[in-house]
Amino acid sequence: MLRTHEASGPAPHLPRPVVEGGRVALxxxxxxxxxxxxxxxxxxxxxxxxxxxxxxxxxxxxxxxxxxxxxxxxxxxxxxxxxxxxxxxxxxxxxxxxxxxxxxxxxxxxxxxxxxxxxxxxxxxxxxxxxxxxxxxxxxxxxxxxxxxxxxxxxxxxxxxxxxxxxxxxxxxxxxxxxxxxxxxxxxSLTPEEALELTRSLGVPESPNLETALDRTEGWPLAIRAALNLGADGLYTDTAEGRVWADGPAAHGFDPLANLNAFAMASLEIMTAAAKQVVLAAAQIDFLSVTQIRSIVGGDDTAVEETLNYLTEHGFLMEVTSTGLAEYRCHRSVRAPFADYAVGAIDATERKRLYSNRAHEIAATAPFTAFRLFCAADEFEAAEITLAQNFTTITDEVDGAMRALRSLSEEVLLEHPTLTAALLFLETPRVGVAPSRLNFLLRVWQLGLQRRLPAGAATPPGSIHLQLLCEAMVLNRVLGNLEDAEAYMQHIEGRLSPDHVPALPIPGGSDAEAPAVLTGNGSLSVFYREVAATALSVGDFGRARRNLKRLRRRSERKMSTPWHGFPHASTRTVTDAESGGNWLLAALSELAFTDTIDGHIRRAGELVHEYDEIVASTSAKAPGISWVGIEIARAHLAQESRDSASLALAVDRLAPIADRLEPWPLLLIAEAASIRDTRGTEFALAHLASGLEDTEGRAPIPKAWFKYVVNFEAVLNSSIGNLARSEELLSEVPADEAIFRLERARLALFSGNDVEALLIAQSVGDPGATKRQRVDRRMITAVASWGCDRPTEAINSLALAVALIDKYFLPAMLVSVPFEQLREVAVAARDAGACDIVDALDAIPEKSRAYRYEHLTEMELRTLAAISEHRNANQAAASLFITAGTVKKHLAAVYKKLGVRDRDAAILRAGRMGILDGLPEQTA
The missing domain is CATH 3.40.50.300 (P-loop containing nucleotide triphosphate hydrolases)
Structure with a gap:
């Protein structure tokens, strides 16, 4: 086939239009x-x-x-x-x-x-x-x-x-x-450049309507002539070189877009009734099949052929034969006015029938287009099934899917929860969507799933049973019902295999033998991601990584597979390769987030770098809010690297959706940890407390991330000697979880009970523990062993901890145990040639270091209690039957052991440590 191309060198200029026998020719x-x-x-x-x-x-x-x-x-x-x-x-x-x-x-x-x-x-x-x-x-x-x-x-x-x-x-x-x-x-056809050159050679004034009209003509010379109204003597005048713009009184009413619309409406006047029906129907949908045309014309094949010949030969319909099956689309130059006219010319019932027939024809090859048409035809059951089969494919088309879903009533959303799930998926990342809107949709989704799954997983299966179970998994995770979410996850994961997935039926067939499968290939990506997110919420890092790696492989295959164009009758705009790029970012983001929670910050950093490289070099964009994980990872990487600029970048990017950010406590922890490094532990604790109290700007703490908040707050309190608060926090959480057992070991360590700390730490094994917890266990064991006069074990534990800190890039773990005792072990380890972190410890700002305070003798405790009650050395001495000098001597010992300089600071620290029974707890 001949395909013309621009010749080398400058393109020849178009001469002006000329009049030939009473008609203007280009x-x-x-x-x-x-x-x-x-x-x-x-x-x-x-x-x-x-x-x-x-x-x-x-x-x-x-x-x-x-x-x-x-x-x-x-x-x-x-x-x-x-x-x-x-x-x-x-x-x-x-x-x-x-x-x-x-x-x-x-x-x-x-x-x-x-x-x-x-x-x-x-x-x-x-x-x-x-x-x-x-x-x-x-x-x-x-x-x-x-x-x-x-x-x-x-x-x-x-x-x-x-x-x-x-x-x-x-x-x-x-x-x-x-x-x-x-x-x-x-x-x-005239190219856009040629059409523009033509208008300039004529002297036609430029305007937005001219640009729009020329774009709609698609280079059709007849439509260009109509838009420019070249035959109007009031607008143009003839010269020896051809027609030129006259700029007379008629020019004030010149509107190329109105001219093009008038051309379309005048064309309707000369059509037969059958041709008019067909072309108006074509203006309503993207493509019209011969079957539909035969249904519209209502005649024999001869009538269909005559109607088609007229419309195609006159340019109103363009034949599309991408699959070998002839279909037709309305030419863009006339489609908009024809579509507007059709609103009054075709009744609603006929229009819905048109949409429905077309949707059923193309559901297997163009699910996004079929989904939109099913919604427009009010066939919501078919729309839901199509969406269930192709959730990823349809939601990739954000704007088109949003337009179809936002028009649905509350009752429709209640009856068809998969439609609600898609709407929530698309609405959540939009900054302009109010939290009340999201809460409303969440409630509608919950009620809809209760209707469709009254007995949960035991509900008799229907055509999209496992799809609904997946939605129930996500909903329970969001609502904090993690045990239920985990049960659904384990039931679902094995059914996500992309191999041999039969298609779900479109309504009209028998439901008795509906295949109990989750989805077709058009939905796998989003469900890999949701299963992984649920696994991460319950601490199952292996399952999370397994599904995210599946998502990554699937995305990379889509990117590397040669693209042969959109399927038959498709109106998609996102190619398979582009979709693969978007979901690859989702996989990288969630993998980085998983590694951050697990404590493998080095690998998370590599994933952040890979993610940023893809964003910088392509137009890919992570779907939904799957990009949140990469910013949480960036924040923790920045905190470990002392990179305040990167931390600020992550915080700024997440700020617009703070009111719906599920893992927001993890961002708050990264901010507080960074403040601890720059301003000290007291300020970090204050920032954490302030962030937790900010209920207006943030959602409630999700159950999945609550334990990380408790753990971090306990670490900070133990580090400043507020052992009573740490004890209070740990009394409200399960004692058998590894993260809290280690925190109890840390509390014992800061309390000076090295034996208890060592026993608890040694009871936590590596299997089932996160990488951060493995480092934590070895750090606590090193200091506790040193206190128990077991130097070899202390040095070995520290060497193992340092190796893991370097492997996973967790330098902030060096402030998680008492500084002075850790430094003693570090010096011994350096002298033994096991590892050398002395300089790294000395570089920690003093205000960020964790201290363990010495135990007070009974007399020192009694003296501190007396001075807190009487506030005067003489009165305290009298109550203790000792001299004022002895009181001052005991107080000096108390100040030294507690690391303070005056009486009020000593009372405050003692209260935090819980070493004075009956002393009211005070806050900083």
Whole structure:
């Protein structure tokens, strides 16, 4: 097929339009003519048949006349044959007349005309070019095949066929045996640059409406003429060079878009009733099948063919044959006004029937388009099933899916919870959506799932049973019902295999044998991600990584698979490769988040870098709120790296959705940990407390992340000696979880009970523990062993901890145990050649270090209690039956052991440590 291209060097300028016999014609296509001459010269004697096939208004005849001329008597004669609508059978007689004088064969009267033309061609003694114009009047299967055969009869014969439509000449049946140069709509259309150059050469004033109108014309010369209203003498004047803008009084009312709409509406007036019905239906949907056209016309095949021929030959319908099945779309130049007109011309029932029929036709090949049409047709059960099969594919089209879903009523959303799930998926990341709206949708979703799954997983299965179970898993996770969410997750995961997934039925078939599968390939990505998110919420890091790696592999396969265009009848805008890129970001984000929670910050950092590289080099964007994980990971990486700029970047990106950010406590922890490093532990604790109390700007603490908040708050309190608060926090959480057992070991360590700390830490094994907990256990064991006079075990434990800190990049773990005792072990480990972190410890700011305070003797405790009650050394001395000097001596020992400088600070610290029974607890 001929595809014209820009010639090298500057493009030739278009001359102005000229008046020909009372009609204004656009200039001939210099670019196309140069291309045709070039190809003709390069294929002389080889190319025998040229087909110029395009609707009316594309300048076909003028283009060929400019190329070949009309000299029938010259050395290279060109003979034009014009087919007649009334007498199409005369074509062969005219061909006989054209060839007779140039052939050695003498035709016999009464012989078959077709055979005679073939013999005349074989007997040619001079080169001749035959141009058959208006071929749409004569085309048929027999005629097309005969002309294809004729083109091969003689090397001296060249055929050029011009028509608004042909039967077989443009198809593979002919081109399989005959070389055909096809000049079609793509070749004859004006490019946007050419259309713009034309308006500038005319002097037409530029405007937004002009730009829109020219875009809608898709380069159709007839529509361009209509938009510019080139025949209006009030707008243009004739010069020796052609038409130019007159800029007279009529110019004030010039509106190219209105002209184009008027052209469309005037075209309706001259159509038959059947043609009008078909073209208005085509304006309502993206593509119209022959089956639908037959249903609309309501006649026999002849009536359908006549209607189609009229609409395609006049350019109102464009044929689309991407799958070999002829379908038709309304030309953009007339679609908008036709669609507006159809609102009143086609009743609602008929329109819904049109949508429904089309949706059922294309559900298997174009699910996004079918989903939109099902919604528009109020067939919500079919829409829900289509969405269940293709959740990822449909929600990839954010704007289109959003428009379809936002129009649904509350009752529809209640009845079809999968529609609600998709709407929540799309609405949640939108900053402009109020939390009240999301809470409303969440409640509707919950009620809808209760209707559809009254007995939970035990509910008798339907066509999308496991899809609904997946939604129940996500809902329970969001609501904090983690045990239920985990049960659903374990039930579902094994059914997510992409192999041998049968299609779900569209309503209308039998539900008795509906396959109990989750989804087709169009939904796997989102469900891999949701199963992984649920696994992470319950601490199952292995399952989370397994499903995220599946998501990553699937996404990379989609990116690497050659793209062959959108499926039949599709109106998608996101390609499979683009979808793969988006979901690859989701996989990387969630993997980085998983590693952050697990404590593998180094690998999380590598994933953050990979994510940023993809974002910088492509247009990929993580779907939904799956990008949140990468920013949480970035915040923790920044905290460990002391990179305040990166931390601020992550906080700023997450701030707009803070009111719906599920893992927000983990961001708060990263901020507080960074503040501890720069301003000290007291400020970090204050920041944490402030953030936890900010109930207006944040959602409640999700159950999945509550334990991390308790753990971090206990660490900070133990580090400043507020052991009573740590004890209080740990009294309210399960004692058997590894994270809290280690925290109790830390509390014992800061309380000075090294034996208890060592026993508890050693009871926590590596299996089931996170990487951060494995480091924590070894750090606590190192300090506790040192206090128990077990130096070898202390040094070995520290060396193992340091190796893991380096492997996972967890330098902040060095402030999780008492500083002075840790430094003693570190010096011994350096001297033993086990590891060397002394300089790293010395670099920790003093205000960020954790201290363990010495035990007070009984007399020191009694003295501190007396001074807190009497606030005077003499009165305290009298109550203790000792001298004031002895009171001051005991107080000096108390100040030194508690690391304070005055009485009030000592009372405060003692209260925090819980070492004075009955002393009211005070806060900083």
């Amino acid at each position: 200039p001939s296509r210099c670019r196309l003519l140069e291309r045709m001459v070039e190809e003709t010269a390069g294929s002389a004697g080889k190319q025998r048949l040229t087909l110029v096939n395009a609707p009316t208004g594309y300048g076909k005849t003028a283009t060929i006349a400019d190329w070949l001329g009309e000299d029938s008597e010259g050395p290279l004669p060109v003979h034009w044959v014009h087919c007649s609508r009334r007498e199409p059978h005369t074509l062969w007689d005219e061909l006989i007349d054209a060839l007779a004088s140039r052939s050695d064969y003498v035709s016999r009267e009464g012989a078959d005309p077709v055979s005679t033309v073939m013999r005349l061609a074989r007997g040619l003694h001079t080169a001749v070019t035959l141009v058959i114009d208006d071929f749409q009047h004569a085309t048929s299967a027999e005629t097309d095949m005969a002309l294809a055969e004729l083109s091969a009869e003689s090397s001296l014969l060249t055929l050029v066929i011009i028509g608004r439509g042909v039967t077989l000449l443009d198809g593979p049946l002919v081109s399989a045996t005959t070389r055909v140069r096809l000049i079609g709509v793509d070749d004859l």
